[in-house]
Amino acid sequence: MENKRISSVQELLSGDEAVARGAWEAGLRVACAYPGTPSTEILETLAGFKDVDAQWSVNEKVAFEVALGSAIAGGRSLYASKHVGLNVAMDPLMTASYTGVNAGFVAVVCDDPGLASSQNEQDTRWVGPYAKLPLLEPASPAEAYLFIKEAFAISERFDTPVLFRMTTRVAHSKENVAVGARQDIALRPFEVNIPKYVMVPRNAYQKHSVIEKRLLALAAFSENTPLNKIEKGSAKLGFITSGIPYQYLKETYPDASFLKLGFTYPYCDKKIARFAHLVRELVVVEELDPIIQEHVRSLGIKARAKHPTFGIGELLPEHMEQIYKGAKKKELPSSARKPVLCPGCPHRFVFSVLKRNKAIVAGDIGCYTLAATPPLSTLHTCLCMGSSITIHEGFRRIMPNGKIVGVLGDSTFVHSGITGLINAVYNRMKGLIIILDNSTTAMTGGQNNPATGRTIRNEPTKQLSIEAVCTACGADNVDVVDPKNLSQLDALVKQRLAADALSVIIARRPCKLVDRNRLPMPDYDRVKCKTCGLCFNLDCPALVKTEDGHVDINAALCAGCYLCVDTCPADALKRPA
Amino acid sequence: MMRKKTSSASSVDRIWNVFFCGTGGQGVLTAAEICAVAAMNAGYHVKKSEVHGMAQRGGSVESHVRFGPRIFSPLIQPGTADFIVCFHEGEGNRQATYLRNGGTTFVPFLKDPAFMPQDRHFLNTAFLGVLSALAPIPGESWLAALSQQLKRSLAENQAAFAQGRKAGFAYAGRTGGR
Numbered sequence: 001m002e003n004k005r006i007s008s009v010q011e012l013l014s015g016d017e018a019v020a021r022g023a024w025e026a027g028l029r030v031a032c033a034y035p036g037t038p039s040t041e042i043l044e045t046l047a048g049f050k051d052v053d054a055q056w057s058v059n060e061k062v063a064f065e066v067a068l069g070s071a072i073a074g075g076r077s078l079y080a081s082k083h084v085g086l087n088v089a090m091d092p093l094m095t096a097s098y099t100g101v102n103a104g105f106v107a108v109v110c111d112d113p114g115l116a117s118s119q120n121e122q123d124t125r126w127v128g129p130y131a132k133l134p135l136l137e138p139a140s141p142a143e144a145y146l147f148i149k150e151a152f153a154i155s156e157r158f159d160t161p162v163l164f165r166m167t168t169r170v171a172h173s174k175e176n177v178a179v180g181a182r183q184d185i186a187l188r189p190f191e192v193n194i195p196k197y198v199m200v201p202r203n204a205y206q207k208h209s210v211i212e213k214r215l216l217a218l219a220a221f222s223e224n225t226p227l228n229k230i231e232k233g234s235a236k237l238g239f240i241t242s243g244i245p246y247q248y249l250k251e252t253y254p255d256a257s258f259l260k261l262g263f264t265y266p267y268c269d270k271k272i273a274r275f276a277h278l279v280r281e282l283v284v285v286e287e288l289d290p291i292i293q294e295h296v297r298s299l300g301i302k303a304r305a306k307h308p309t310f311g312i313g314e315l316l317p318e319h320m321e322q323i324y325k326g327a328k329k330k331e332l333p334s335s336a337r338k339p340v341l342c343p344g345c346p347h348r349f350v351f352s353v354l355k356r357n358k359a360i361v362a363g364d365i366g367c368y369t370l371a372a373t374p375p376l377s378t379l380h381t382c383l384c385m386g387s388s389i390t391i392h393e394g395f396r397r398i399m400p401n402g403k404i405v406g407v408l409g410d411s412t413f414v415h416s417g418i419t420g421l422i423n424a425v426y427n428r429m430k431g432l433i434i435i436l437d438n439s440t441t442a443m444t445g446g447q448n449n450p451a452t453g454r455t456i457r458n459e460p461t462k463q464l465s466i467e468a469v470c471t472a473c474g475a476d477n478v479d480v481v482d483p484k485n486l487s488q489l490d491a492l493v494k495q496r497l498a499a500d501a502l503s504v505i506i507a508r509r510p511c512k513l514v515d516r517n518r519l520p521m522p523d524y525d526r527v528k529c530k531t532c533g534l535c536f537n538l539d540c541p542a543l544v545k546t547e548d549g550h551v552d553i554n555a556a557l558c559a560g561c562y563l564c565v566d567t568c569p570a571d572a573l574k575r576p577a
Numbered sequence: 578m579m580r581k582k583t584s585s586a587s588s589v590d591r592i593w594n595v596f597f598c599g600t601g602g603q604g605v606l607t608a609a610e611i612c613a614v615a616a617m618n619a620g621y622h623v624k625k626s627e628v629h630g631m632a633q634r635g636g637s638v639e640s641h642v643r644f645g646p647r648i649f650s651p652l653i654q655p656g657t658a659d660f661i662v663c664f665h666e667g668e669g670n671r672q673a674t675y676l677r678n679g680g681t682t683f684v685p686f687l688k689d690p691a692f693m694p695q696d697r698h699f700l701n702t703a704f705l706g707v708l709s710a711l712a713p714i715p716g717e718s719w720l721a722a723l724s725q726q727l728k729r730s731l732a733e734n735q736a737a738f739a740q741g742r743k744a745g746f747a748y749a750g751r752t753g754g755r
Contacts, residue, residue: 012617174625
């Protein structure tokens with residue numbers, strides 16, 4: 001009985017924490033990231049290790065470049081982001097493939113199949129062949145811990161950045177991991193090597209053939225590494241798989257044979273062919289895009305694969321039998337409670353004003369994207385980080401007299417809103433941008449950013465003044481207001497929308513998850529209430545509609561922000577005496 | 578509501594599935610974490626799945642904890658949960674399809690004063706106490722997990738846990754559980 005249990009000393013680690021722990025043990029020196037679900041906890045964990053120089057970078061491009069610079073200078077380094085974050089870092093990534101590294105450099109990228117907290121469902125595995133880089137794919141936290149150490153070794157052995165791809169289900173599931181001590185890895189000397197590190201056409205042309213040779217060497221490695229593992233089971237049925245579906249298949253078909261790809265790219269063609277010969281029925285099961293499937297078929301190997309409907313959304317353990325049968329995915333309507341802005345959230349004040357003024361709102365990435373959900377429905381576009389200001393500009397070029405407002409958060413503004421603001425000024429654009437400054441990076445759990453004046457370790461640093469930046473960019477009007485002062489905000493929005501100027505309003509009030517002070521809930525006069533429903537349009541979770549349309553305030557949730565009081569036309573909701 | 582009697586030998590041999598659910602802010606993730614650490618303290622292989630980010634803003638929150646000799650999937654399949662530990666009746670009912678035949682849902686406990694702590698803030702630890710009386714994890718593993726995981730109000734949480742544990746044993750006695 002006892003031998004079935006695990007006896008060594010363990011820690012319960014998420015995939016993110018396991019990557020951080022493994023990287024630290026592998027002698028990591030520098031780590032950079034911009035927060036993004038589900039990758040955020042990698043840097044948060046690394047910041048807890050004193051011998052790692054960890055930072056929240058301004059954005060992913062910056063993070064990638066700083067970390068790569070450290071690797072070229074001779075220290076092992078790591079970049080982490082979510083899938084869409086890598087898009088921001090693609091420019092340095094594509095050419096980092098050419099320069100190679102010196103000390104090991106790993107780019108950890110977390111995809112979000114099922115869009116738990118993302119704006120798209122892109123599959124980062126395509127980046128391996130696109131950037132000609134090796135790609136590792138752990139299927140559990142314990143594997144993430146082991147694989148990240150391998151990733152650094154591969155990076156140094158082949159002089160290449162290594163892509164390390166996880167998904168939400170690996171990053172955010174936890175498992176016992178047997179941890180070890182930190183390795184003492186000496187800094188590598190930096191030697192001036194202009195043909196290697198200066199990517200001008202002549203040098204890059206030479207390097208292109210170097211990286212094609214590197215791909216061949218990596219493909220040979222892929223054939224022999226235990227990261228790509230054949231598990232012999234029944235000769236009747238074999239699965240080729242990678243990542244989390246491996247776990248679901250092992251549970252559903254414990255007797256089958258498996259080729260589990262952990263070093264997914266470059267592919268192990270010979271191993272794939274050998275495995276195909278071992279089994280009578282071959283099935284490829286992978287999450288999101290049919291990448292392995294298409295490659296296996298390109299080798300002339302017959303393999304069944306999932307119906308294309310399973311390429312949308314996250315795979316679940318209960319899908320495995322349907323996938324094996326080749327069935328179509330049955331979409332079930334979700335009855336899950338939708339996320340909403342927190343009670344007392346300062347963003348709700350701003351959106352109530354914008355709703356009242358019937359503005360078209362170009363939104364951005366952050367908690368405030370939740371303003372798009374009914375009944376608030378006051379956010380009309382959301383694309384990518386920083387796009388509010390630029391989409392706002394595009395709208396105004398077609399609808400010059402429209403009530404168009406660009407709305408974004410403080411961290412998003414610093415990430416990639418500033419360039420859009422300079423563009424608007426430079427190209428003589430007028431309009432209104434509202435920066436929701438809640439003094440944190442709220443949606444990802446409250447990380448510091450340049451505007452908070454605190455580092456990842458909460459140490460004081462120079463605080464970026466958003467108003468000074470906006471003024472320096474050339475905005476005609478820059479106002480800082482407290483959104484809780486609803487009438488002042490409303491008057492200012494009306495004035496700025498009517499003006500022939502480029503205006504920025506900074507609506508500054510701390511996130512309710514930072515400033516947890518609460519005031520008593522409002523008094524409600526049932527007789528005065530006309531059941532007009534205006535308060536319910538605020539989408540506050542603390543306001544519950546009774547069957548007869550009256551208000552029932554949830555005392556446990558109410559933060560005492562009194563936005564409903566200021567919204568009620570009948571004086572039925574009042575500040576408590 | 579009835580649970581099959583399980584001997585201690587077979588209970589460490591098989592996989593146990595505990596499904597936690599509620600809404601954002603109810604301590605769903607904390608409870609699941611404590612359960613997972615308790616199972617790890619007891620020497621099991623544990624996998625736990627959770628949600629972060631947007632889903633937490635007052636929306637539905639669920640966390641799956643699985644423990645046993647070896648776990649592959651971090652997710653529980655519908656119809657296989659031994660326990661549905663819910664802190665919100667609507668969410669508990671919504672997730673009822675996860676319960677196996679003979680499994681235990683905590684929905685009735687939400688309406689029974691014997692199971693409810695005086696201060697609702699400690700509902701999650703009280704229900705962990707109930708769970709501790711029904712799941713094959715020794716009491717000392719739970720207590721260690723509580724003090725490892727809770728930084729604030731440890732004494733209040735321990736009291737709520739103890740009350741829930743007592744109610745859980747009384748319930749197990751009535752229904753023929755452990």
